[in-house]
Amino acid sequence: MVNxxxxxxxxxxxxxxxxxxxxxxxxxTIVDSTKISLEMLFKIFPVLALWMGITKIAEVSGLLKKLSNKLSPLLTNFFPEIPACHESLSLIASNMIANIFGLGSAATPFGLKAMDSLQKLNKNKKVASRSMITFLVINTSGLTLIPTTIISLRMMYGSSEPTKIVFACIISTMVATIGGILIDRFLARRYKD
Amino acid sequence: MITNLFPTFIAMIFAVNLFINSGVLDFILSLIKPILNIFKIPAEIFPLAIVRPISGSASLAYLNSIFAKNGPDSFIGLLGSVMQGCTDTTFYVISLYFGSIGIKKIRHSMFAALFADLCGIVVSIIVVNMLWG
Incomplete structure (x- = not known):
């Protein structure tokens, strides 16, 4: 489908x-795109590696466990397939927290690790599981409370009030997320596997 | 992990660049323009709404050009900011996340994710119109 x-x-x-x-x-374009993708990979790889390391520390130190214990009662409503206290819940929670604070580059490694651990629960390794889809929809709807990139771009262009858009952003991102979750629930019920 | 990601990456960037550079996007926009005029949505904002789910860097570049042309505090500048902020790069996230673990069938995730984007875009137009219209 993606292909x-x-x-x-x-x-x-x-x-x-x-x-x-x-x-x-x-x-x-044929020649350039290989070059661009390699450059992009070099750009995200160090950040990815750094945050992968930090997630590992957060995991070993028990911070993730603590975080997930706080958030997981809430998350189990959205991910009924995941057994309680499974590591993927804490990874999903970390991914969401990083996204909410506008740390997109920090959210990606948590997200990739969460996907990896959801794959361990998945019965058919080639087909996306229900929790994967829910997680993805929440992720792509861009649950952000502080859009750091846009605020800094507005600052760069001399906006009189760079943070003016925050409230409008929160409302529209919330509606997007809620809309995504609702349609996901509706479709998941319709096309049961 | 890098070896898993890189082929997805090249294909993705190649497809997006080809789509934008060859002029297909401009052609689609010229078709949609009359419909936008009915709803009084500024036509300049539309490329952003279409590019936003496909490419994060392209939409950011487009927002840049809106800011440079109309200023960040203009109506279209505010609308662009909210639109950029309300969703994420859907195609990128789906390819990256599913590509990294080798999922071939993504079921209804593309549809649901694009529906969420649509909700965000529509609401951002409404909210910006209400607050600063």
């Missing part, structure tokens, strides 16, 4: 480029 989307994007791009006589752009 189909990329194929559609690529085919559309090539067909449109050829029909509008724009082969030059396609050629440069």
């Amino acid at each position: 189909i989307i990329w194929i559609v994007l690529i085919t559309l791009g090539i067909v449109y480029g050829v029909s509008t006589n724009n082969l030059e752009t396609i050629n440069t």
Whole structure:
């Protein structure tokens, strides 16, 4: 399914480029995208490695356990498939906390680890489990209370009130998350595996 | 883990860049423009709404250009800020998270995630209109 989307994007791009006589752009894109992806990988890899290490420390020191104990009663409502006190709950909780504070780059390693531990519970390793989908929807709806990147960008452009948008952001991100969870619940019930 | 991620990464960036650079996006926008005019949504904001779920860096670059052109405190600047802040890069997260553990069938996750994005975008237009319209 994900693969189909990329194929559609690529085919559309090539067909449109050829029909509008724009082969030059396609050629440069082919060469450039490998370069760009390698650069991006180099950019995120150190951050990823650092936060992977920090999550490990948080795990060993027991901080994650403590955090998850606080949050997991709440989370089990959203993830009925996960057994209580499973490590994935604390990873999901950490991912959400990092997202809420706008630490996107810190949230990703927690998210990847959470996915990995959800995969251990998954019966069919090729098919996404219900908890994975719920987690993903909560994640992509961008549950952020403090959008740090945008505030700093607004500062850069000399906004008189860079944080003016925070309240509007919170409302729209909350509605997005609630909408996502509702449709996920509805669809999960319809297409039971 | 890097070896798991890198092929996904290249394919993703290649597809997104091809889609944007070849002019397909501009073509789609020219089709949608009349509909936007009916709802009085500024057409300049629409590329942001479409690009936002596909590419985080492209949408951030677009927000940059809106700020440079209209200023961060203009109506469209505020709307762009809220829109950028209300959702995450759906396609990126789905590819990265599912790609890293080798999931092939993602079931209804793409639909649900895009629905959440749509909710966020619609509500951000409403809220910004109510607060500063």
